[in-house]
Amino acid sequence: xxxxxxxxxxxxxxxxxxxTRLVGSAMNRATQxxxxxxxxxxxxxxxxxxxxxxxxxxxxxxxxxxxxxxPDPADLQVLLGxxxxxxxxxxxxxxxxxxxxxxxxxxxxxxAPQAVRGTFAEMGGLAEAIVSKTGSVIATKDVSLxxxxxRHDEEMDRLHRELFTIVLSPAWKxxxxxxxxxxxxxxxxxxxxxxxxxxxxxxxTIVTGEPYVAxxxxx
Amino acid sequence: xxxxxxxxxxxxxxxxxxxTRLVGSAMNRATQxxxxxxxxxxxxxxxxxxxxxxxxxxxxxxxxxxxxxxPDPADLQVLLGxxxxxxxxxxxxxxxxxxxxxxxxxxxxxxAPQAVRGTFAEMGGLAEAIVSKTGSVIATKDVSLxxxxxRHDEEMDRLHRELFTIVLSPAWKxxxxxxxxxxxxxxxxxxxxxxxxxxxxxxxTIVTGEPYVAxxxxx
Numbered sequence: 327x328x329x330x331x332x333x334x335x336x337x338x339x340x341x342x343x344x345x346t347r348l349v350g351s352a353m354n355r356a357t358q359x360x361x362x363x364x365x366x367x368x369x370x371x372x373x374x375x376x377x378x379x380x381x382x383x384x385x386x387x388x389x390x391x392x393x394x395x396x397p398d399p400a401d402l403q404v405l406l407g408x409x410x411x412x413x414x415x416x417x418x419x420x421x422x423x424x425x426x427x428x429x430x431x432x433x434x435x436x437x438a439p440q441a442v443r444g445t446f447a448e449m450g451g452l453a454e455a456i457v458s459k460t461g462s463v464i465a466t467k468d469v470s471l472x473x474x475x476x477r478h479d480e481e482m483d484r485l486h487r488e489l490f491t492i493v494l495s496p497a498w499k500x501x502x503x504x505x506x507x508x509x510x511x512x513x514x515x516x517x518x519x520x521x522x523x524x525x526x527x528x529x530x531t532i533v534t535g536e537p538y539v540a541x542x543x544x545x
Numbered sequence: 546x547x548x549x550x551x552x553x554x555x556x557x558x559x560x561x562x563x564x565t566r567l568v569g570s571a572m573n574r575a576t577q578x579x580x581x582x583x584x585x586x587x588x589x590x591x592x593x594x595x596x597x598x599x600x601x602x603x604x605x606x607x608x609x610x611x612x613x614x615x616p617d618p619a620d621l622q623v624l625l626g627x628x629x630x631x632x633x634x635x636x637x638x639x640x641x642x643x644x645x646x647x648x649x650x651x652x653x654x655x656x657a658p659q660a661v662r663g664t665f666a667e668m669g670g671l672a673e674a675i676v677s678k679t680g681s682v683i684a685t686k687d688v689s690l691x692x693x694x695x696r697h698d699e700e701m702d703r704l705h706r707e708l709f710t711i712v713l714s715p716a717w718k719x720x721x722x723x724x725x726x727x728x729x730x731x732x733x734x735x736x737x738x739x740x741x742x743x744x745x746x747x748x749x750t751i752v753t754g755e756p757y758v759a760x761x762x763x764x
Contacts, residue, residue: 390625396615406609409625410632494722502724503713509725510732 331401334392338408339464341385345415346461346525348378350454352422353518357450360429360511361443363436371426378419385412400535407532411464414521414528418457421518428511437507439500442492445485449515452482460522463529472526482519486512550620553611557627558683560604564634565680565744567597569673571641572737576669579648579730580662582655590645597638604631619754626751630683633740633747637676640737647730656726658719661711664704668734671701679741682748691745701738705731 352371359368389405389412397405428437438446456478463471489512492498493505571590578587608624608631616624647656657665675697682690708731711717712724 390621393612393625394618394621399613402609402613406612406628413629413632490725493725498721502717502721505721505724506709506712506728509728513729513732 331392331395331397334388335401335404335408338385338388338392338405341381342408342411342415343461343465345378345381345385345412345419346457346464348374348381349415349418349422350457350461352378352419353425353453353457354450356422356425356429357446357453359426360438361436361447361450363429363433365430365433368426368430368433372423372430375419375423378416382412382416382419385409403535404532407528411525411528414525418518418521421514421521424514425511428507428514432507438511439504439508441498441500442489442508445489445492446511446515449482449485449512452478452485453515453518456482456519456522460525463526467529467533469526469530469533472530475523475526479519479523482516486516550611550614550616553607554620554623554627557604557607557611557624560600561627561630561634562680562684564597564600564604564631564638565676565683567593567600568634568637568641569676569680571597571638572644572672572676573669575641575644575648576665576672578645579657580655580666580669582648582652584649584652587645587649587652591642591649594638594642597635601631601635601638604628622754623751626747630744630747633744637737637740640733640740643733644730647726647733651726657730658723658727660717660719661708661727664708664711665730665734668701668704668731671697671704672734672737675701675738675741679744682745686748686752688745688749688752691749694742694745698738698742701735705735 352374355367355374356371358364359371386409389409393402393405431437436443456475459471459475459478463469463475489508493508498505571593574586574593575590577583578590605628608628612621612624650656655662675694678690678694678697682688682694708727712727717724
């Protein structure tokens, strides 16, 4: 009984890690689609999000079934945590999709003008690093990685602010439409990182056994 | 035993309704602070969000305690639904706070230029209508109200698109900074309505007893 239960929790954990890989790949390809104004790649990312939704729904369903078996409080905390993590990851998939949709909407123009290309490339790199470490935290429960994740998130916030400075500087030679694109895109990356931080904090509450709601997960 | 349990679920439901009232009032005052560039009101809304966070954390904690008492699957569904609703409402509080922060950042300038004042006033009115009906859905389980909520959400989406048209029209006489403000503010209202829709759909899954994850709640 206990062994069957542990195997199911392990399989849920493996699926959560798999979802971090999928939403990481989605954001990676969305960034590429954005920088190259690659319509086909953008559409592939948009279609791909359904896969993330199916996987996260499946995780929720299995968590529900295990919770219905009336686990003890420690196991319950793990399962409720897994459901919240699944929900954050699903939202990260949506945000990658949003980036791809913005790239598609402006095609054949590049939604990220030349002046901010480098910054978005950096944001894409950070998103990749942060989601990959988030996957490792879930897989290994090595919460020391949360320090790296928090540092990446701070760097993402810095780039987010930097983009506002660029768009508002007298040197900004593009129009209002480009400024709006940059604003929205930048927010999608920033929120993506926020959700990754939420996931890693959630793992901390599970590992340390802190009360379920004691860690603020909002940003 | 059953009576004590029912009383606790009732008290959780009452608190969820109370939170809809609080986040409704927060968005209402944030809109006022935005339209009047009222610094004191903006700061009051920002401080107020801590109250929402405390209330939603308390709801989560009580749900967790009840789930730990190993309820049957139907009760479990209600409690898990309440936790998700609490999480959406908490996020709605954050979005009201974001509007207030934008108002504060631009003070003494009005963050919503004259040309879009009317649209933001409308968005504020819609936000108020949608959150008030969401509170009624939670309180009464009258899911027929979801039709109204969906209609309000569509209207919010229409205003969101309308703002892009205004900002991008040749008649837009303001600068890039104002365009960015409008873009972000508009997104906060649109997301606020999205979360209200999620909450109302969640009540539907509880009332109809549909499988917990069968209704897509993402936007």
